[in-house]
Amino acid sequence: MLAYRHAFHAGNHADVLKHLVLGQVLRYMGEKDKPYTLIDTHAGAGGYSLEGRYAQKKGEYAMGVGKLFDRKDLPPGLAAYVQQVKDFNEDGQLRQYPGSPAIAKGLLRPDDRMRLFELHSTDFRIVESYMKDRPNTQVSDKDGFAALKGELPPPSRRAVVLMDPSYEIKSDYAKVLTAVREGLQKFAETVLIVWYPQIQLLEAAQLPQRLKATGDTMAKKGWLHVRLTVAQPDERGFGMLGSGLFIANPPFVLHDMLAAELPYLVDKLGQFDGANYVLEQRSV
Template identity: 65%
Template sequence: MLAYRHAFHAGNHADVLKHLVLAQVLRYMNEKDKPYTLIDTHAGAGGYSLQGRYAHKKDEFETGIKPLWGESGLPEPLADYVQLVRDFNDGGKLAQYPGSPAIAQRILRDTDRLRLYELHPTDYRILESFLSSRPHTQVDMSDGFNAIARDLPPPSRRGVLLIDPSYELKTDYGKVVHAVRDALQRFAQCVILVWYPQIQLVEAAQLPKRLTAAAAAAPKGWLNATLSVAEAGPDGFGMTGSGMFVINPPWTLHDALAQSLPVLVDKLGQYDGARFSIEQQAA
C-alpha cells in the first residue's frame, strides 16, 4: 500500500470526475454560514507536478484535465472546476494539478475544519508543509479509515467525508463499505463521497451495490455517477472509468452532473463506447 503514489495518475479522467463532484458538494456546503468539517481519508500530497517523472511515466493528464484546459463555453459546474485548476497554476500554463486537499483549500472558508490523513511518509511531509498552517486544519500520518471514529460527528453537526483509497489491495473494498456504515451510524447526516474505479474485478463490480445497501440508513438517499471513457487493455485489464457514490447528496448535484458529464464523455472519451450514468434514489 505504501508503494502507491497518486502522482502517477494526477489529473486523469478519474481525478476530473472526483474533483468536479467534490467542488460541487463543497460549494453547496458554503451556502450556509455555519461551518463544517471536511475529512479526507486518503489525502495524498495535496498537489502534483505534471512535468515531473511520475506524471510523465503515463501522462494520464493528457486524457484528463488537458482536453478541458483551453475550452470555453463549458457548463458552469465544469468551468468552475477547471478554474480551480487554473488558480492552482496561478493562471499560467498547465504545469501542476491540485489534489483533493488543494481543491478543498480553495473552497473552504477559514471557519471550516479540514482533517487530512495520509500514510505515505513522503506525501505526508509534502501535505503537512502545504496545509498545516491553515486555520482549523489537522494533517496526520495515519490510516484515514480510522479517522471516522475520531472525527464524527463534527462539532457543528455539518460534515463531508471523502473516501478514495487506491484500491490496490482488495481488502480496501470491504474497508470502504465498513467505513460508510460506521460513518452513518455515528453521524447519519454526513455527506459521504466514495470514489471507486471501474476495473475487471468482482470486488469493484460489487462495490456500488454494497454501497447502495449501506446507504439505506442515510436520511437524504444517494447518488451514483459514473464516467466510462476507455476500453480494457489487450489483457482484459486496466481502469476503464470510475464512479462517485455520494450519500446524502446536495439536491443541486444531479443537475450539475447532468450538465457536465455529457461534455466529459465528448472531451475525454477514448473510444466510441464512452458513456456516463447518473442514478439517484431519495430516502
C-alpha cells in the first residue's frame, strides 16, 4: 500500500471522471452560505508533475486530460474542470496536474474546513507543505479509513467525504465498505464519494453492488452510481478498463449534468468501439 504513488496515473481517464464529479459536488456545496467540511481519506501529494519520470512512464494523462485540455467544444461541467487544470499550469502548457486536494483548494471558501489524510510519507510531506497556508485545514499521516468516523458529523453538519484508495491490496475493498457504513451511521446526510477501478477482479465487480445496497438503507437522500468504460482487457485479460464512482446523498443536479456530458467523455476518451458509460440513481 505504501509503495503506491498516484503520480504514475495522474490525469488519466479515472482522474477526469473523479475530478469532474468532485468539482461539481463542491461547487454545489458552496452555493449555500453555511460552511462545510471536506474529508479526503487518501489525499495523495496534492499535485503532480506530468513531466516527471512517474507520469512519463506510461503517459496515462495523454489519454485522459490530454484529450480535453485544448478543446474548445467542452460541455459546461468539463469546461469548468479543464479550467481548473489550466489554472494549475501558469504558462498555459499541460505540465502539472492538480490532485483532489488542489481541486478542492480552488473551490472551498476560507470558512470551509479540510481534513486530509495520507499515509505515504513523501506524499504526506508534499501535501502538508502545499496546504500550510490554507486556514481551517488539517493534514494528517493517519489512516483515513480509521479516522473517518471521528470526523463525522462536523460542526456545521455539512460534509463531503472523498474516498479513493489505491486498491493495491484486496483488503481495501472491504475497508471501503466498512468505512462507508460507519460514516453513514455517524452522519446519514454525508455526501460520500467512493472511487473504484474497473478491473478483472471479483472484489472490484462486487463493490458497486454492495455500496448500492448500503446506500439503499443508510443514505438519507439516496445514491448515484456512474461508471466510465474506456478500454478493453489486454491479451492476458488484465488492465484497468475504466472506473466508477458511488455517491451517497448526491446533489440533485449531478445526475442531469452527467447524463449530458458522459456521452462526450465516451467519444473523446474511449479507446475502442465498445466504450460506454453507466449512470444509475436511487432517490429517496
